[in-house]
Amino acid sequence: MSLDFEKDVADIETKIEAFKAKNPEATGELVKTLNGLELERAEKLKELYATLTPWQTVQVARHPERPLIRDFIKGLCSEFIELHGDRLFGDDHGMIGGFATIDDRRVMVIGHQKGKELDEKIKCNFGQACPEGYRKALRLMKLAEKYHIPVVTFIDTPGAFPGRDAEERGQAEAIARNLLEMSALKTPVVAVVTGEGGSGGAIGIGVGDVVLMLSNAVYSVISPEGCASILWRDGTKANEAANTLKITAKSLLQLKIIDEIIPEPVGGAHRNYEATMKTSKKVILKHLDALAKVSPKKLTARRFEKYAAMGRF
Amino acid sequence: MGWFTKSKETTANSESPKKEDIWIQCPSCKAHIYKEEWEKNLKVCDRCHFHERLTWKERVDMLLDGGSFVELCPKVSWNDPLKFSDAKGPYAEKAAETCEKTGMKESVATGTGKINGIKVAMAIMDFRFLGGSLASGTGEKILQAAMVAVKHKLPYIIISASGGARMHEGIVSLMQMPKTCAALAQLKEANLPYISIMTDPTTGGVSASFAMVGDIHIAEPRSLIGFAGRRVIEETIKQKLPDDFQTAEYLMDHGFVDMIVHRKDMKEMLFKLLKYAGCK
DSSP: OOOGGGHHHHHHHHHHHHHHHHOTTOOTHHHHHHHHHHHHHHHHHHHHHHTOOHHHHHHHHTOTTSOOHHHHHHHHOSEEEEOOOOSSSOOOTTEEEEEEEETTEEEEEEEEOOOSSHHHHHHTGGGOOOHHHHHHHHHHHHHHHHTTOOEEEEEEESOSOOOHHHHHTTHHHHHHHHHHHHTTOSSOEEEEEEEEEEHHHHHTTOOOSEEEEETTOEEESSOHHHHHHHHSSOGGGHHHHHHHHTOBHHHHHHTTSSSEEEOOOTTOGGGOHHHHHHHHHHHHHHHHHHHHTSOHHHHHHHHHHHHHTTTOO | OOGGGOOOOOOTTSSSOOHHHHEEEOTTTOOEEEHHHHHHTTTBOTTTOOBOOOOHHHHHHHHSOTTOOEEEOTTOOOOOTTOOEETTEEHHHHHHHHHHHHSOSSSEEEEEEEETTEEEEEEEEOTTTGGGOBOHHHHHHHHHHHHHHHHHTOOEEEEEEEOSBOGGGHHHHHTHHHHHHHHHHHHHHTTOOEEEEEEEEEEHHHHTTGGGOOSEEEEOTTOBEESSOHHHHHHHHTSOOOTTTTBHHHHHHTTSOSEEOOGGGHHHHHHHHHHHTTOO
């Protein structure tokens, strides 16, 4: 699926497909033409992705084929033992977690799950976790602390679920509790924003010693549409809101909210899972190894200083 | 002198006092109440118990021993890290206007004071300042007051009145949620009491951070408390919500508030609770 702003690339792709259909066994000059078209496509894509606007980046971050937590687990981990439930109410499919092995490092992986097929999406509430999801996440974090293994969280959510049941079971309290506990967790936490970092729903598992972001991910206090409908009184002004909210990885690095950007392959993570996983793994392992050398006491003191300094100008 | 006993501007010279100088209409039940009675009743309607929003100074006068309040970080103010501007113009202009109107530099005032002789650290949000929204200056003040509490071994009381995180400071506002909670974790580590008082409204990023992690949660009657907005929820679940949804009473029924305390009893209740917490 190509996005609106990728029309030029899509046109070339249509040409390539048509050419291939017409010349199933191209040789000589025909191969040259085909290669030329492929090159043109690659150049166009590179050019397009080098200059994505914030609103275009939002669309890439929400791309239906973008790798989700299960893809990251499959691509990064040699083993994953999923753990279920918050021991209080139920098991939220919008937030998953469990023991995992990345190379030879044992970690606790936790993250939002959006789901790919419609059935799965509905089961996961489109990645909008409920209080039981945040409480499951906290249970697993405390387990990781007990077993002295680091936590890696994958953030990809439009926001915490705004539902009646979620409110009644304490959505606010669940997120608040996680913020309090994560800020003092005595084991390393690496948080990775892989797609949409949707406000409280994202920060609810996002308090880390290191916060990483994929280059086309976004992270924001409110969705551009939500902001536009409140401050512009016009939901269609999302483009402007996206510009002014500073939600791209590059902006957030400048604002010192995140620590490093994980570069995506040309054309976005959805176009090349393998390259995305390879780079992500390298960056995550680098930070896990560095954090493994820090004592728990120093770790929590440093984490406190990191967050205390945010918004101090 | 308490704010509610302040001498009124004299109307002796005017021929007859204006109607609004004599009585006000309760915003909730529309009953007409004598202004003097309203002020004496701490801006609570004695017919329907509607609690009007208060300014931070009114809260200081209501809760702290006279003359005991010492303000902390009075210079910490709002910031404009995004150089934000919306359909109505630059955030910087809006914030400057709000400062002028309210005499505040941020949506919270912090300080130390005494409750019947017990010294406490306190943060009081004020809805007049951009809807009491949580932004960089707010988070910094709440954190600094918590640090004072830790340093001097004081109990900490936060009175929330906020619509949530301030969009105009974007992600920096969002980060005030973990920042304030990290400060409260220090308080917890030091075994110091933290009482959260939720007033109308306590929603969004404020309910989902410092307001909801108190040792004890007190709410003022009928305050709006919740995470997501009613309209957003109704649109999401395609159902109409009950009228009392997200009220203090509803929250207490669902286990998220310890008690609902009438404004006139608040100081005495805080004093009793602080005693149970071992404060002297």
